[in-house]
Amino acid sequence: MAANGFTPWPEETALAYRRAGYWQGRPLPELLHDWAAAHGPRTALAHGATRLTYFQLDRRVNRMAAGLRLRGVAPGKRVVVQLPNTPEFVVAVFALMRAGAIPVLAPLTHREPEITHVVAESEAVGYIGPAVYGGFDHTAMAARVAAGSTSLRRIFTLATPGEQAGGFSVLPGGCLAFPLHTVDEAPVPDRRPDASDVAFFLLSGGTTAQPRLIGRTHDDYAYQLRATAELLGLGPEDVYLAVLPAEFNLTLGSPGILGTLAAGGTVVLLDDPAPDTAFAAIARERVTVTSVLPGLAARWLDALDGAGAGLVPHQATFAPSRRPVHPLAAPAESPRTPSPSGTASGRHTESTHRTPLPDGQTLRAGTLDSLRVLQIGGGRLAPGLAARIEPGFGCRLQQVSGRAEGLLTVTRLDDPRDVVLTTQGRPVSPADEIRIDAPEGEAGELLVRGPYTPRGYYRSPEHNARAFTPDGFHRTGDLARLTPEGNLVVERRAEDLVIREE
Structure with missing residues (x-):
């Protein structure tokens, strides 16, 4: 039952995405x-x-x-x-x-x-x-x-x-x-x-106009979860800390909450991003992955710097990641059984198999040593701040650029460090298409289309005529350029995201 006012993908394009296996027909x-x-x-969800x-x-x-x-x-x-x-x-x-x-x-x-x-x-x-x-x-x-x-x-x-x-x-x-x-x-x-129906609506960001509704289908969002989770090497032993608002596309499905559930991992839900609260949750739950905005990353780093030797992340190594990718359709490992405390045993494997810290325990050296990836998205990451992330947190940085309207680009875990620090990486899907409205190598407006980029805002025909090209490319309004290696560098976002970091 497609929502009236939703702009579908052209039939031939939808068929191509199904034949390629991007869309699998599962709501x-x-x-x-x-x-x-x-x-x-x-354990699927943890909250306190x-x-x-x-x-x-x-x-x-x-x-x-x-x-x-x-x-x-x-x-x-x-x-x-x-x-x-x-x-x-x-x-x-x-x-x-x-x-x-x-x-x-x-x-x-x-x-x-x-x-x-x-x-x-x-x-x-x-x-x-x-x-x-x-x-x-x-x-x-x-x-x-x-x-x-x-x-x-x-x-x-x-x-x-x-x-x-x-x-x-x-x-x-x-x-x-x-x-x-x-x-x-x-x-x-x-x-x-039907998997081609709208699963839910996300809202557009921005501070100058009322939000617009963005219809995301079961097919397109399920594919986004798979693609982003596989690039992150997400598996059943991972623990994702949802510290940004859950309805934010980065938190919800990049791979976020839903991608972690699809991989059989554990989602820790936190509604207070303050450093002491977040660090305690990371230590207690042995969090391996989380997503933040640049401002929150800086705030956490400042807290680490202020804590001195009393709060020290583990020593990071920056060799290319050899962590295996976990296909989301693969059989699950042997089920674990709930422990008497209500948590589940066997959630972590190998070096991440540690006993969670009890509530109220004082933070100490090694508190953040379970972290393996910190995703940063939602805005341009200044080079100086980017350079502090990996040594500061002792984990790998993954830059993410995206919006509720679709296209996601990410740095890979085995990218050279200069690529991770200075670019927003490459599209997550081989079917993503990018145009830069400028001569090659120069910055211009970013136009995108692909298997998880909707073809229009809900019930907005006049706006859609301006925001989308006749052949279905979304005019993001972002100023961006591509490096010779094909990595995206977003010079300026079209609008500020409406997200509180405090």
């Missing part, structure tokens, strides 16, 4: 079933003391999907999801897809004007958000938006632990409000979407 909620079958007792195995994650998704359908969320309808980095974010997104609905992923920093716009543009029938977060009352905001909306009729609120209540309430105008934890019913048969 994301169906893939979650596969991941649960392959990695069932392994909370642990969910793959079996538990799949079961919660099933039950929430049934609960959403019972409460009036019909197939094909849109629901705004505005949640912090908690397990409920992952469960809600998959539950909506499994119920046949389409999540619209909104940053927590968006307030009433932006959410009103997103609800109107998507004709969202529901909103899922925290009751109160960071001192802001999201439930009251959603109620005001619903009062002025012709579509929004269901609000689901995530309460803080200890403040959960049952039942539901009727808001002025007839909108119903439910505590999210009560959306829990006996599972019903899945409603299987």
Whole structure:
């Protein structure tokens, strides 16, 4: 069921992507079933003391999907999801897809004007958000938006632990409000979407206009997960720290949360990027990969410098990586069994098999020695800061350039150090196409198309006529150039990403 207003790829192009194996015809909620079958007792999500195995994650998704359908969320309808980095974010997104609905992923920093716009543009029938977060009352905001909306009729609120209540309430105008934890019913048969359908909507960045909706299909996003995970050598022993907002494309699927789950790894969800909080999580969970913005990387490095000898990363070596790539379709290793503490044993192998540090333990030398890759994206990485990353954190740097609209370029783990420090690498897919609107070797506007770059914004025909060429290239507005070796150097982004690093 393609969302009305979504611009599909041309039929001949879509057929070529399928024949090449980029698009495999498997919707994301169906893939979650596969991941649960392959990695069932392994830890999928960790958030503080909370642990969910793959079996538990799949079961919660099933039950929430049934609960959403019972409460009036019909197939094909849109629901705004505005949640912090908690397990409920992952469960809600998959539950909506499994119920046949389409999540619209909104940053927590968006307030009433932006959410009103997103609800109107998507004709969202529901909103899922925290009751109160960071001192802001999201439930009251959603109620005001619903009062002025012709579509929004269901609000689901995530309460803080200890403040959960049952039942539901009727808001002025007839909108119903439910505590999210009560959306829990006996599972019903899945409603299987077509893999060419929109799986969810991401929102465009920028500070000068209202966000635009970007429809990502099951096929294109599943391919993005596979391609980025394979380049990172992501496997079941990896632990990914989601410290940037979960709805950010870098965090969600580059390979991020979903790519880690596809590989059978563990996702650690953290909603406070402060150095002490993040370093404690890295030490406790033995994190191997995380993604940050340049400003947050600098903040973490400054904290390391200030800590002196009391907090020292392991000694890094910068020889080309020989870590094997793990095909995501390969059979899983022998399942591990949950330990008495609720965590799972066997999550790490070889040198990363260490006992997690208990909560509250003082940080000490070696705290960051589990890290193997730090991804940095979301903006230009200054050469001086780039040069500090590998010696500062004792791990490999991977530069990432991309946006919710599609094209991702990354440096490879075996790239020469000067390439890693000074470029944003090469496209992740052999089918990605790049044009630079300038003479060869010079900087110009970056135009892109490919198997995970949508062909238009949702319900924006006039804007699409300006933002896309007649042959389907997206005009990014970025100023970029290609090196003689084919690596991308982004000189200037067209717009600032709306992401809080504080």
